[in-house]
Amino acid sequence: MHSTRSDAQETLTFETRGRGLFEVTAEIAGVVDRSGIRLGLCVVYCRHTSASLLIQENADPTAARDAEEWFERLAPEGDPRYSHTLEGPDDMPAHLRSAVTSTSETIPVGEGKLVLGTWQGLFLFEHRTRPQRRELVVHVQGTA
Amino acid sequence: MHSTRSDAQETLTFETRGRGLFEVTAEIAGVVDRSGIRLGLCVVYCRHTSASLLIQENADPTAARDAEEWFERLAPEGDPRYSHTLEGPDDMPAHLRSAVTSTSETIPVGEGKLVLGTWQGLFLFEHRTRPQRRELVVHVQGTA
Amino acid sequence: MHSTRSDAQETLTFETRGRGLFEVTAEIAGVVDRSGIRLGLCVVYCRHTSASLLIQENADPTAARDAEEWFERLAPEGDPRYSHTLEGPDDMPAHLRSAVTSTSETIPVGEGKLVLGTWQGLFLFEHRTRPQRRELVVHVQGTA
Numbered sequence: 001m002h003s004t005r006s007d008a009q010e011t012l013t014f015e016t017r018g019r020g021l022f023e024v025t026a027e028i029a030g031v032v033d034r035s036g037i038r039l040g041l042c043v044v045y046c047r048h049t050s051a052s053l054l055i056q057e058n059a060d061p062t063a064a065r066d067a068e069e070w071f072e073r074l075a076p077e078g079d080p081r082y083s084h085t086l087e088g089p090d091d092m093p094a095h096l097r098s099a100v101t102s103t104s105e106t107i108p109v110g111e112g113k114l115v116l117g118t119w120q121g122l123f124l125f126e127h128r129t130r131p132q133r134r135e136l137v138v139h140v141q142g143t144a
Numbered sequence: 145m146h147s148t149r150s151d152a153q154e155t156l157t158f159e160t161r162g163r164g165l166f167e168v169t170a171e172i173a174g175v176v177d178r179s180g181i182r183l184g185l186c187v188v189y190c191r192h193t194s195a196s197l198l199i200q201e202n203a204d205p206t207a208a209r210d211a212e213e214w215f216e217r218l219a220p221e222g223d224p225r226y227s228h229t230l231e232g233p234d235d236m237p238a239h240l241r242s243a244v245t246s247t248s249e250t251i252p253v254g255e256g257k258l259v260l261g262t263w264q265g266l267f268l269f270e271h272r273t274r275p276q277r278r279e280l281v282v283h284v285q286g287t288a
Numbered sequence: 289m290h291s292t293r294s295d296a297q298e299t300l301t302f303e304t305r306g307r308g309l310f311e312v313t314a315e316i317a318g319v320v321d322r323s324g325i326r327l328g329l330c331v332v333y334c335r336h337t338s339a340s341l342l343i344q345e346n347a348d349p350t351a352a353r354d355a356e357e358w359f360e361r362l363a364p365e366g367d368p369r370y371s372h373t374l375e376g377p378d379d380m381p382a383h384l385r386s387a388v389t390s391t392s393e394t395i396p397v398g399e400g401k402l403v404l405g406t407w408q409g410l411f412l413f414e415h416r417t418r419p420q421r422r423e424l425v426v427h428v429q430g431t432a
Binding site for chain 3 (some may be wrong): 005007009011024026031041045047048049060073074075081083084086092096098099100102103104135137139141
Binding site for chain 2 (some may be wrong): 003005018039040041043054056057060062063065066067069070071074100101105106107110115116117118119120141142143
C-alpha cells in the first residue's frame with residue numbers, strides 16, 4: 001500500500017484594521033481541514049516585516065490589550081535614536097516588534113486538527129498604525 | 145524500492161517546579177530515537193501561553209539564572225498598567241515572557257540525531273510562580 | 289506513479305565580521321535550488337547560543353543598523369547584575385539577544401522558491417563582538 005502523503009499550500013489574505021492582534025485560528029484550521037491531512041505539520045508564515053505572528057491566550061481580551069500596550073512600550077514610536085524614519089514614525093517600531101515575535105510558527109497536526117492548547121489562539125499581529133493587506137502562507141505536510 | 149518515510153508524534157508531560165528553565169533535551173532526543181527517523185525534522189510545540197521554549201547554553205548554570213532574571217526585569221510582575229490580573233500577578237508577565245520566546249522550535253535530524261550545536265540545550269521555560277503540569281507535542285517527520 | 293518526495297540537508301558555514309546582521313538569503317535559496325524541491329518546507333537552524341536568525345527588511349540599511357542598536361540597548365553589555373561573565377562582557381548579552389530572536393525559522397517553498405515577502409531577507413545575527421565561524425543547518429523537505 002502506498003501512503004497518501006501530501007503537501008498542501010495556500011496563501012491567505014487578511015485586511016487588518018491597524019495596530020493590534022487579529023485572531024486567525026479558524027482560517028488556519030480551515031486550511032488543515034481542506035488538506036485532508038490527519039497526521040503532520042502545519043507551518044504558518046508571515047510575508048511581512050512590520051506584521052508578525054503570536055500564539056497567545058484567546059479567552060480574555062484584556063490579555064491581548066495588555067500585550068499590545070507592552071510591545072508599544074518595549075519599542076516606542078518617536079525614539080530620536082531611530083535613523084529609519086522615511087516610511088513614517090510607526091515603521092521602525094513595527095520592525096522591532098516583529099523581530100521579537102514570530103515570522104514562522106509550526107504547529108503539529110494530530111487526528112486532523114492543530115494540537116493547540118486549550119487557551120491558545122494564533123494571532124496576526126499588525127504593527128503599523130493604519131490598516132494593511134497582509135498575506136500568510138499556510139503549508140500542511142503529512143499523511144491522510 | 146519504497147522509501148520508509150514516516151511521521152511520529154508523542155505528547156510529553158512535565159511537572160515544573162515553578163518559575164525557571166528546565167532542560168528537556170534528553171526527553172526530546174528520546175522521541176527521535178524511538179521514531180527510527182535518520183534524516184528529517186523534529187518539531188517541538190508547547191501547548192501553553194504562560195510557559196515557552198528556549199534553546200540556550202546548557203554548560204554553565206549561571207547563564208540560565210541570568211536569563212531568568214533578565215526576563216523578570218523585561219516583563220516585571222506587579223506593573224500597575226496591566227489589566228489582565230484576574231489569574232494572579234504572575235499571569236500577564238508570563239504571557240509576555242512567552243510572547244518573546246518560542247512556542248514552536250524546529251530542529252533538523254541528521255544521522256538519527258538532533259543537529260544541536262555543542263553548547264545548545266532545549267529548555268521548557270516555566271513562567272508561572274507555582275509548579276504546573278505542562279505538555280510538549282513532539283513531531284518527527286522524515287526517512288528511516 | 290511514485291512521488292519524488294525527498295529530504296535535502298546541508299550545513300553552511302559563515303565567517304562573521306563581529307556584531308551585526310549578515311544577510312544569508314542567497315545562500316539559503318541556493319540550498320533550495322540544489323534540492324530540486326518545488327513544493328515543501330525549508331528549515332534554517334542556527335547551531336549557536338550567541339548568534340541567531342532574523343527575518344527583516346533588506347531594502348534600507350538604516351533599518352538593520354537601528355535594529356542592531358536597539359538590541360544592544362535591550363540587553364546591554366556590562367550590566368553588573370550578570371553572573372555569567374567568564375566568557376567576556378559580550379557573552380551574556382549575546383545569549384539574551386539570541387533568546388528573543390530565532391534559533392529556527394521555517395519558510396515554505398512554492399514553485400521551487402522560498403515564499404519570502406518582497407522586502408524580506410533572512411539574516412544571521414552575530415551577537416559577539418569579534419568575528420566567529422558560524423554554522424547553519426538548512427533542511428528542505430517536499431516534492432520535486
